[in-house]
Amino acid sequence: MHYLDILKEAVLELSFSKPLREGLTHLLEHVAKKMGYRHMSLAIFDPISQMIEFTIYSGYAKVPQKTYAPGEGIIGQVVKEKKPIIVPVMGDEPRFLNLAFNRDIQDLKRLSFIAVPVLLKNNDGLAEIFGVLTADIPRRSLEILKEQSEFLELLAIIIARHTSYLQDELTKKHFLPEFGKGDESEVQKEKIVFSSKAMSKIMTQISQVAPSKATVLLRGESGTGKELIAEAIHKLSKVKDGPLIKLNCAALPADLIESELFGHEKGAFTGAIHTKKGKFELAHKGTLFLDEIAELSLEAQAKLLRAIQEGEIQRVGGEKVIQVDVRIVCATHQPLEKLIQEKKFREDLYFRINVFPVYIPALRERRDDILPLAEHFLEYYANEYNKKIKRISTPAIDLLVQYHWPGNVRELKNCMERAVLICNEEVIRTYHLPPTLQTAESSATDIQLPFAEAVAKFEQEILIEALKKAKGNMLQVARELKASYRVINYKIKKYNINPKKFVR
Ligand SMILES: Nc1ncnc2c1ncn2[C@@H]1O[C@H](COP(=O)(O)OP(=O)(O)O)[C@@H](O)[C@H]1O
Ligand SMILES: [Mg+2]
Structure with missing residues (x-):
């Protein structure tokens, strides 16, 4: 006993x-x-x-x-x-x-x-x-x-x-202290926030592979944090004092990509007025981050493969062979294996870059990260826009956590920025969140809440917030909300709220 x-x-x-x-x-x-x-x-x-x-x-x-x-x-x-x-x-x-x-x-x-x-x-x-x-x-x-x-x-x-x-x-x-360099705002911006087991595992993998020279392939939907993780890999690598050069392969037309990657000699093509160094050269003794790698043309893929394998490149229109020592990190949201079958992605390049693949799950598959991320962005934007917002209301948290986040962390970030902008209270509430979230549960039908339901939801939210503050003391809640005890008691029963839950 x-x-x-x-x-x-x-x-x-x-x-x-x-x-x-x-x-x-x-x-x-x-x-x-x-x-x-x-x-x-x-x-x-x-x-x-x-x-x-x-x-x-x-x-x-x-x-x-x-x-x-x-x-x-x-x-x-x-x-x-x-x-x-x-x-x-x-x-x-x-x-x-x-x-x-x-x-x-x-x-x-x-x-x-x-x-x-x-x-x-x-x-x-x-x-x-x-x-x-x-x-x-x-x-x-x-x-x-x-x-x-x-x-x-x-x-x-x-x-x-x-x-x-x-x-x-x-x-x-x-990994966090590694981001402690630079000024404060930079730290805040670059911090990787997570609490899910899935992300912990990924961070473990990353800290293990970062110090090596292995090519890392980051896979995951858009907005899951691939670029942020690429930056982390660079910061944790042995070449962290070298350059980190990024190239988004989706951002340029096919005929410019090659000169972007490998540079060009003066007069190599019309418009090539000066000799220009490519990203490979610029990334020498550092890291080259190739984002949206699946967007490269087959031709560019062949040249990229050669550059990675041989460690040397030639500028467009140039004869000279230039040695480059570059750590490569790639990212894509595309199903590379399918693209290989469709002959849109070279299999040999795939094998070359797929040495250490890291799969970053969609945000809806690691819901434990939603709240810490939301709070992180709240703090960040409240600071940025100079607003005194302290927290997120419980109903608003519920909406955030339930939503399926097709745009992943990027969408959550934008959502919190918007909320901070339109919020004139100390608390982010459901009505500060975009309408897409409000209807998250009924997204199949996509109807707005009927007026009466919206009012009921709002009432409950106010009651719960007040109960929390008053630690379950209903008299105090009545005083706070400038209502009679009788009304408060009635509403609490109506919505089936248990005030004892808030006693501490
Ligand atoms: N775990 C995280 N912690 C903090 N911010 C994050 C996290 N994941 C993503 N972000 C932020 O979300 C946005 C989208 O991330 P990004 O790395 O560009 O995604 P991707 O490259 O996968 O499209 C960026 O502003 C990034 O800083
Ligand atoms: Mg990206």
Whole structure:
């Protein structure tokens, strides 16, 4: 019963909307106290650096000194095997390295140690490890320790989802600081915002491939962020101090593309008054981003293939062979495989650029990203247009999250810019969003809401906002909305709103 009570308290603790770290730290402190543990810690496994970092801990006087690699020490062993380990006496266990917290000799004799994995099943049904939960326990018998280990395993299940967020946070740090250069507004503009698992995986892939010279092929619908990711690859690459040259192959007529790519000599064709360097030359010792690569003519494709394979080019109308050392990143929203069958895209070029394909899902396939992106753009445009807008109302969030976003992040960005422009309140509400979103659910019929329904929706929104602000106090809501308590009570019943939900 004792264990159950503590687990119950843990669940409750996590249900409060506290900042993640604060909540977890508090939870560990609470559990340690109730269970008589000397210390507790939560170490997070970082899948990019493959290191295990102590992120949350309670009861230790020292700041943790050390990160572990999988297989190293007890903590590393737990990550590697995904199984709990019980150490009856710290000082007797050779694998117990005591590096992170540097406990003294007395403690090593007096303490037992338990480390359990924090796991969640991923979509494939495989257990994915996010971290290790540990406890320093005044010496106990093995029997009791086994019981304690089971208790900790349950606690690990309870905190697994939260731990996965901490892992996301940890992995993000690998790429975000890279964008910290330059002035503030630039940082804001170029930040890659995400919280979906799908995007985390992509960011992991990107940070792995960026430092190599491998050609990257970015695939995904228009507006999914391909160009932004190409920029990130350059920034994380070894040639980040070199140039990043972009060419949108869809933007130029076929006969100009070649001279754009490879340059031309003076007099090569009518209008070639000066010798001009092509994008390949300009990108020497840097990155060349070829956007909409499927738009290239078959002829240009052949020349591009040669340039990539040989690492040399010739200017249009020129004899000289010029050596180029260029990292190539390509992007397309086209189905290349189909184009190959239709003989519109060269298969050999496809194989050459398809070394490291990255598929960026449409925004509707990673809805977890919608809200963070919306908030990011809100902050960005509120700043840009000098408006004091603090947040997005709950009904408006619902609309944003439900919408199918055919234009992906670009459309969301435009939508938020428009909302900020027309908003004269502190909150973005449904009526600041474009009509296409308002009818998202009924998009098949595409009718506007009937007047009565629109009014009802508006009323509910106002009520919910006021309830939130008043933490469920209906008298206060009535005062705030300058209505009688009776009317408010009636409407709340009518719309089936539960004011208790807002009590905190
Ligand atoms: N994850 C993201 N975080 C922040 N901004 C994004 C993100 N994805 C896309 N954007 C923004 O959306 C717009 C469209 O992205 P872009 O990279 O041009 O898409 P694509 O090249 O796939 O058409 C750009 O303004 C870009 O900055
Ligand atoms: Mg683009």
